[in-house]
Amino acid sequence: MANSDRQIRVAVAGALGKMGREVVKTVMADPAFQLVAAIDPSSVGQDIGSLIGTEEAGVFVANSLAEALLQSSAEVLIDFTTPNVVTQNVYIALEYGVRPVVGTTGIKQEDLQAWDRILKEKQIGGVVAPNFAIGAILMMKFSAMAAKYMPHVEIIELHHDQKLDAPSGTAVKTAEMIAKERARMQQGHPAEEEKLQGARGADFEGMKIHSVRLPGYVAHQEVLFGGVGQTLVIRHDSISRESFMPGVALAAKKVTGITGLVYGLENLID
Template identity: 75%
Template sequence: MTEKGKVRVVVVGANGRMGREVVRTVVKDPGLQLVGAVDRSVEKEDVGVVLGLGETGVYFSDKLGETLLKSEADVIIDFTTPNVVRDNIYTSLEYGVRPVVGTTGIPQEDLQAWDRILQDKGIGGLVAPNFAIGAILMMKFAAQAARYLPHVEIIEMHHDQKLDAPSGTAIKTAEMIVKERQRMVQGHPDEEEKLAGARGADFEGMKIHSVRLPGYVAHQEVILGGIGQTLTIRHDSISRESFMPGVAMAAKKVMEFTGLVYGLENLID
């Protein structure tokens, strides 16, 4: 039964590592109501029982469209993988359900297409490379600092199961920095890589390096160099709980605007 005044949420990939955290967050948040949970690995079991939250009356399903129709959802939250998120979002748009997406590696053409559909339907959607508030502040501070220290390298470190490199957060950080400084060539003009890729990927003249190791969750350093000084801005997500305040905020804020917003920083003052 729908609770008045609450945003009705379906979590996609609800039995995954991020999905489980999202489910817990939605269940505990007084402004949200869990009305559906989609996952291919579990079916017809109470979500709360599987996750140790007690009975919720919401059961796992492997059919997204059917779940959206029956639940009358307002929002889907999707932290699946790049190879399935595309179909999930087009399904949600077909049913007029607002997407909140944490999956990275989505092509620009898909983002543009989703924006057009959302505009036509008069509803909002959000795609964010990172939902940790501290990470958003790190990106903002780095972009501001690059006005004065334009020589920049980005090092991002993630667990070894992450599929895309560099991370969406690193790319988004670089995009924000580029808005504050022009493209420039860094390092010595005669620099030579003895091993291909040793200097990292090039993005508008700055270098991005990706580390993938067990033990990491999500971490990033932005190192800015100047004459006789360096500035390092670093953010560490120690656990996936770090993303949840941003996810909850996004699920509520997405009800307030039209079209696709890319990046949680656009929802923060």
């Protein structure tokens, strides 16, 4: 675990992506952290601070994750890349004993299990969270509470049109949490018929999940509950990527004191 009297050495993968830029700014602004590496295939060799519009950081963009981790002696890797990149990145981080904090979704279950095993062998921690917004975590917790009393539920998640996976990791995590609080049940009329395939959305334990992808959105989700003579809607909106940063910072600090993989930010907050 990092000592309280020194900074946690942080590397950021996908540092010039939309989320990566916010992460870099957050790390640079937090006295608990020291930014020691920025990895991105573009603008290699340039100062990351200048590229994102802050003061020069003295950290130059690298293309090779393995080389950057080795040279920087990073303790934590924050990764908001894509599903086809993050898996390789985490295995590289684990090889060098670097703790991963991952916000990318669409990761295979077998990889999550493998990471947990490796982390425990190395006696270090890792965090994978479908959503780092504190409000989104509360939305998931409230939805699980409501499902005990209103088990008929559907989930609608809305994201920008550059998101690659559907449904979102937040929607799947919400459905998993709801499923723990209610018995599996098939909703809707048993004789209902889809006139267009997929019109009723994806099925998870009998509940439906609908994905919307449009420009202009960031990350949004509403959970709809139906009961006799009443409905309940629990909704969360991230109107800026800054909404994720307090949770990212929290995870990057907490990860230095855990062993094994923690899946979901709700497991790190009271």
